[in-house]
Amino acid sequence: MKTVLDLEKLNYTWPGSRIPTLSIPHWQIKQGEHIFLYGASGSGKSTLLKLLAGILLPQQGQIRILGTDITSLSARARDRFRASHIGFIFQQFNLLPYLSVEANIKLATHFGHQARQSQSNNIKNLLRQLALESSILPKQASQLSVGQQQRVAVARALINRPQIIIADEPTSALDSDSRDNFIQLLFDNASTNQSSIIFVSHDKSLAGHFDQHLSMNELNRLENSHAA
């Protein structure tokens, strides 16, 4: 199977700090893999996600995504790369509250430089698959329930058909019934594009859904590669 992510000798230190935040000798993710990444707060999870997304740059090492070393790209090219190949889902506040659901999703296609045609169709299909009525499209994001917001966030993360989905504690604001439901919807939809999922959570009860588990402690300063 294709390798979608390949980290090599990665080192990151927050500016002004003397102790390195992250040091990952090697890490690989293959296409379609669902990874459950857990770790206490302060273990460097968020920093890692930002490095993967190309929002932060490591002081050392390579981050190859789909064969491209994103650390060698210009800032603008990295942003464009992220827009078209990585779908991001946050814990909460995924949407711009003052934009409509439709505008929120279209914003992602705007940055992903996706052709306008078939956009609306895609959006409606996605919403249907995520059990959302298309009548919510003109609604302001701030009018939706948290559960609806998170599902719209999935729709937005998937609209550009990204190869990697990064979900940063996306279920922590949901009740336990909706959590399992949410993860199922995420998996179902990700499978259409064979997207890999990096799912970060401190809630280990969710780990059962995933075929790979990884703790930050294992990953960070890990001497040997972790690959399935």
Added chain:
Amino acid sequence: MLLKVASASLISRKLTVTLTTLAIAVSVFVMLGVEHIRSEARQSFSKTVSGVDLIIGARTGPVNLLLYSVFHIGSASNNISWHSYQTLAKHPLVSWHIPLSLGDSHKGYRVLGTSKNYFKYFKYGQKQSLTFAQGQAFDHDFDAVIGAEIADKLGYQLNDEIKISHGVAAISFHHHDNKPFKITGILKATGTPVDQTVHVNLQAIENIHQDTPDTDSSHHDSHDHANDIKVTPDFITAFMVGLKSKAATFVVQQQVNNFSDEALLAIIPGVALTELWQMMNTVEKTLALISALVVIASLLGMITLLLASMKERMHEIAVLRAIGAHASFIFLLIELEALLITSLGILLGIILLNGTLLASQSWISSHYGLFIDANIFDTTLLTYSAGILMVAAFLALAPALLAYRHSRQIT
């Protein structure tokens, strides 16, 4: 897309954004209003008199003489004697002369005692003569020629009779009740104080101030009109002079200023106007500075709004970055929001100013003799608007750079 996001973001903060916009609108109103009235006042002043070479009155400040003789602002501290007027009128270089006698009023409008020369020689604007909308100049003592605005405001027509009061207040306790004047002419609008003036024969002014028609004043040749009692006044307020040659202006001015019988002052209208502008200059500059500071204060208010909201917008910035927005998008978003608020404020300020001017135009002209055009759309307006927008863009660098730096390094 940027514009869509920026405007949606502003609409979601309706209340604070509206208040900030209003603050900017008011400041723009003040700034453009000051500038507009300044330039309009200059224009209005400089077009009030033209083709008059010298104005001669009792010795006072040149600006003062100009103000009371032409603009009917304030009153003369001293009159000049009829004798001096007659002597100077016969000066070989004088081509024509117009006597001016002020001090009476009709319902708050100034009454000017003058001669028929006024309608013949007085010019305003680009050397335009006065023209009659109806009727003609006065022939008899109790004839009156009224300005366009008086006819319009008070609804007067030819042959209406009006009464004249002593003094210039709108409500005067001393009416010259027994001697009504008949309107024989209505002038076309000029956009100068002429529109607000009742013009009567100089002798009439003298006559209404006589308690009894029978006086010991020097009677001139008898007149066929029964009501006319020919008396020459002892004093007039000032007189205007046209010379046979422009080149003689300074010579005659010098001679008048050295006139031995009486302390007189001759002014060249254009020179006195320049002096007036120099006096106004400091005031104008102060006003311009204050209005500029008011604008900056309102813009700082907007920047405060943008900075204060920055904390709660950190999530928003993180989301935008995550879906692929470049940090410059965030920078431009904040700048655009600032420029949108400012543009809206400027637009609102312009509408406010235009409306206010339209509503108060006639009030300003009747109270201050200034004719302010309500049309404020000119290059100055564009320059000022562009200037305000540039200052806004500059000040907005603070929140925009903060957001930019934050988006480069999301914590």
